[in-house]
Amino acid sequence: MTITAKKVASIHYTLKNDQGEVLDSSEGQEPLAYLQGFQNLVPGLENALEGKTAGDKISVVVSPEEGYGDKNPELIQELPRDMFGGIDNIEVGMAFHAETAAGQQVVEVIDIEGDTITIDGNHPLAGVDLHFDVEVLEVRDATEEELLHGHVHGDGGCGHDH
Structure with a gap:
């Protein structure tokens, strides 16, 4: 069977x-199982x-x-330290969940100069x-439920309701 849309493939990757x-x-x-085309x-x-x-x-370079x-x-973005209320020890490399116009987003602290904290919301x-x-x-072949949900289910389902 070949990997085409609506097939589940199990892969090992580095x-x-x-x-x-x-x-x-x-x-x-465990190998990674994913749903092709989703x-x-x-x-x-x-x-x-x-x-x-x-x-x-x-081997592929993406x-x-x-x-x-x-x-x-x-x-x-550069933000004033007081926007991180209640966190005394902020270090480069720390990650925070931030509310943005696009919803929840993970941001990483990439620089600290005095009371100015620089964060990066790009994917690492x-x-x-x-x-x-x-x-x-x-x-x-993917199951009907996997196709409906758009992802692979392990043993016992996916753990969420739709």
Whole structure:
């Protein structure tokens, strides 16, 4: 069976950056199962897996346009420290949930100068070329419920109601 829309594929993957550092991997864990054609993966990886079958191994470089997008400078903002009310010890690298016009968003502290805190709301992998090594383990038909919900269900369902 090949990976096409409405199929569930189980894959093992390793994600590296241009420097060869491992950013994410399923090594030593359960394989990742996803529903093809439902944007469960970044577009560049989903496109590269189309038509593959169990046992196939691929290496693909996904550009930011086909991954997490380019960095948006508008998502980098300087804020006064008092906007972080009640948090005394703010450090570079800390992540916060922020209410934005687009809803809840995770922002990371990227710089601190005196009472000015610079945050970045871009995805951590925005602007990064993504180097994926993927092995396809299994391909199966999606269930009606998975197609309805738009994602894979593990044993016992997906844990939420619709």
